[in-house]
Amino acid sequence: MNNETIFNFTAEIFSSDLHAKRISSLSNAVTEVIKNGYLAVHLIGKGLAQAKGLDSKHPIQ
DSSP: OOHHHHHHHHHHHHTTTSOHHHHHHHHHHHHHHHHHOOOSHHHHHHHHHHHHTOOTHHHHO
């Protein structure tokens, strides 16, 4: 599964209840948990940064 597939799935489920930015955040968290199996917020942020090629401090703040 890639981030786009997960985003589309979460958008299909939550688009009537959540703002697009929240759906994006949720899909990013789900992608990271599936990829690495981490449920700690800090580790999810670090993994997300690595997966998207971002500076590690940005997804964590």
